[in-house]
Amino acid sequence: MRSSSSSKQAADSSRGINGHILTLHQRLYHALNLGTRCCDDKGQKWHYSDIEIQRLVVRSVDAFLDSISAESLQHQVVKESVGDIVGAVGSILASKSEATMRLASDIAVKIVRLIPSSMLQPHFSNLIHPLSSWLSFRELRVAISCASALNLILSNLTSKREKKVWEILKTTNVVGDLVENVKGYSTENKATEYFQEMASLLSKILWRWPPSRFHVWTDKKLFSILDTVKLNPDCSIKIAVMQLFSALALCGNGTNKLLEDGEGLVKIMVDSLDSSNPYSVQIEGLRLAQCLMTSEQGCSKIIKLSCEPIVKAIITLMSKWSLDAGKLAKDQMSILVEACRLALITHWEGDHHFYFWKAGVDRVLLRLIIGNSDTTQQSLHSLSLQEQIIKLEEVFDTDVLLPLRPYVWDILGCLTANCMEDFFPKMHGNETVFNVLVVCAW
Template identity: 55%
Template sequence: MEVSIACATALNMILSNLSATREKSVWEILSETKTVFLIVSGIREFSGGSMATEYFQEMASLLSTILQKWSASRFSVWNDTKLMEVLEAMHENPDVSIKVALLKLYSGIALCGNGAMKLLQNGEALLQMMVLCMGRSRPLSVQMEGFRLAQRLATNKQGCLKMLSLCCEPIVKAIIDGMTGWTLSSGKIANDQMSLLVEACRLALIIRWDGEHHDYFWKKGIDKVLLDLLLEKFRNGQSVHLLTLEEQMSEAQEALKADVLLVLRPYMWDILGWLAIYCREDFNPNIHSHELLIDMLIRCACLTFTDSVRKGWQICQSDLSETFRSESASRAVLMMIYSPCKYIASKARSMLSEILKPTGKEYLKHSLRVLNFTLTRDNFGIPDMLQTGINLVALTCCACLPWYRSYIVKSGGVKTLLAFIKWCLSNDVHIGRLSFAPHLHNIFSQRLCCWVCKEDWEGNDILLLYGLWGLAELLHYGSISKNVDIFSGQVEYTEAQFVRMLQEICSDNSALGLKWNAAYILSYFGFYGFPCKLGRRIGKALDENEFADTRIILAKGESMSVHGVVLAIRCPSLLPPEELSHDEKASDGSSGRCAVDKQYGKFKKDIRLSSHVDNQALSKLLKFVYLGYLHAGDEHVKKLNILAKHCSLQPLSTMLGRRRPKWGTLFPIYDLTPALALTGHHFSYGLLLDLCLRTFFIVLDQRVLSFYIFVH
């Protein structure tokens, strides 16, 4: 045992200091010598009574190091049931070194998405132990590893919500405790306390996903926690409630100049932004907090934001860290201004307007200048991209402020945004927010495997998203009287080209935010819905009678031939509530009357609609059912909206009403696969079969197609 422990210690030190260039060759050695198997076997045989705890500690530590560096090692570990049982039995061991080694080992397993979900399948005991380790009464080393394990388990939305479903309130309480358990000494904070604060703030970013944990954060006073981290002076007895508005402004400006907790600022702004964008419309700040606390946070964010725009033309490499912090503050202001919460949105807009009053026009002029300059450059680095992003945010924020909105339009801001959107698409400019947010990176970010990790709503095109968002807001507020005015004087970039470009964004694999904003802008050009490639293929069948098995008859006797299977999946409200079986005769008397007769091996159905149904509105609605979108003038929108509501087509109704898409909302998917599970309906499936065969023969060669048929 002494030899094993010594070898494990030495090997762990070697692997921990291994350069990335040597990892491949070293892994080959570890594989040949079955090192992972031997370590797992040793841990499986461990029992607290027969082996020294040092043995488990060193073996678990070595195994966690291997798991962190080599993804190929993880399956054999998390898939070992006996090993998982041994680890679970160690939860109650009070030894600090055992706790640290155990938590590190779990963190290594959780680097694999499948491993993390395995841990969470029956994770009550694990999560209970993890939350206890995050508590204030535990040693700092144990707290740190507890927070890191929670971060690994919450790598994506699925893992995060699964974890929170098991112990939401205790995790939120542990985060709040971690963010408040610090003290200043001679104007400084101890290194160990700062490290714990960083880990707690990183875990607090679970707030980037919507859920019940938002309510718990408000209940635990997250607004006061953030304000204490921003304004250290208030921790020494001063209260924001006792200050006048002028004093609050002065205190905020002074506090923002302090450099004690600068490393935490990006986390604080991000947390504030996520809280705002997911806040309920009727949120009352006086229920769980005091409105003055939220007001002070909003004021601090607006001050930081306007200061970042003012300093934009002076940016240099030495200022890069400050600009990274400014980006988070700018983003927080954007999310507050467009928050669903009426209180937060109105406060953010009024405060930003007040702060911008002296020099707002100059800020906007500079922002437009930066964007126009960007369009003339072939390439630019992170500082330029970062500043471009901040200026796009500035335009989007000001798009909802009446005076500044009109100034943007008069200064050619609309055409600038159009040109910028085209520039992003033409030059394949793909920049994710991670490029602007180094605080979101950690040593494990590049070591993940089997996680479906996306940047959620904004994806990897954050500049394009900001550009579309800004243009959408200018259209929303009616700043542009006629769409054609946008393209006047342009030859190479016409309205038709712009519409096709937006439809392509909706049809490809773009992030949800891009799709929603593109669809929202399309509604101002008369296109309502959600274009997609499959819809375009299915849409060709609407004007063809081939495979049509259903006839919709209007009150005036006019009829339309459609495909019952498409209606059943895309708009079942148009079908009768009950389908007749093969041996039943037609029934009489209702507006949803269905007559069935057999012709040439097919069933034909007649569906009679109410006299209140408008022919043109129905025709356009069927376009949406088949294509996924429709084209209509303003004169048809009202009737279409009524029909869409009656047919329970809520996403279409949202577009027809031109309501802003809410952050995080899923984009409607054109999916016909449920048709394969339909039973009791007499539909012709020729249309779907024809589409499937065409698609397979286009995409797959004969050998792959044969294999596919064999497997299924």
């Protein structure tokens, strides 16, 4: 008779796994073992010289991945297969067999999407090198899949592995290939998805590895192409272009280069902040503005070109929110965070301070502190200082907007520190609101 402890172990080992998955697992290893296995410092690898065997391996991996659920991903059988799966697909990609490239690149995307990053991290290099080598492949479907897989990998890459990955990217000349791919988009009538994936991947590399930026911001033809592409009305193209501009703006020289055509860029940036746009477009517009205005010089240039429209857009995005059943939608919170970060341009002196006060920044900040209660705001006007304090204490620590409060204090501090000598809240009709803000800060 089986003991209770051994019965429990058997039950634990089979939890999340069914007969179908085990059958597909057996078929997977039957296919894998048709090749030659080898190990090196980069991990497990397989070699398949026969194209039909490569196809069999890829299809076996595909079938096995399709059978896996979120629960079965935690099973030891699946966990122990990850290294072999990545090693096999990486080896097939590295074999440069055009006959299996589409299948293998599509499976690489599926692997990165399905298997948790924590399981894949030790094996990333087995995929990154071959995927990087196919970014300029003439068959667009393959190039797009390789870029998509790399985008997903870099999005989840830990800082611990950045140095090793950068060495691979340098070896395969990824930055150079991506720049050429982006430049080729508008002249060769390629799919929107192609530009989106290539530009997004280039942006991620520019964000993570500063040495990559020089090769990009010094390419005059690239900037000329982007000047044309940025006018494309497609939202996915807009987002990709703004992400690329944001990454380039991380470098001071890149910011200067972008602002050579300041009016055109600023118009697109301000237009993207219009509340009629999808949240994703607004967020990228806000991030681009943040990157361009990080320095006092960049902020000054943009303020001279479009001061009031930018301030109005910031105030509008900080104002247009509402609670549903006492909760704030995730997208709305993201917009508020990015808008508040951009409002920190108040750190710099300039004409924008006047327009912030003119647009009612104090009322907006107060609403972010005490929540969506018009009654509370109106009642404060007629109360004494002590009564205001009591009233504010009722709502001060119960609001869903608590994560925004540090931004509110920073913005208020910057506005106060940089206000003109003759400034007085009453000149904008905001004296009571300003006094309430002081009470809140106190």
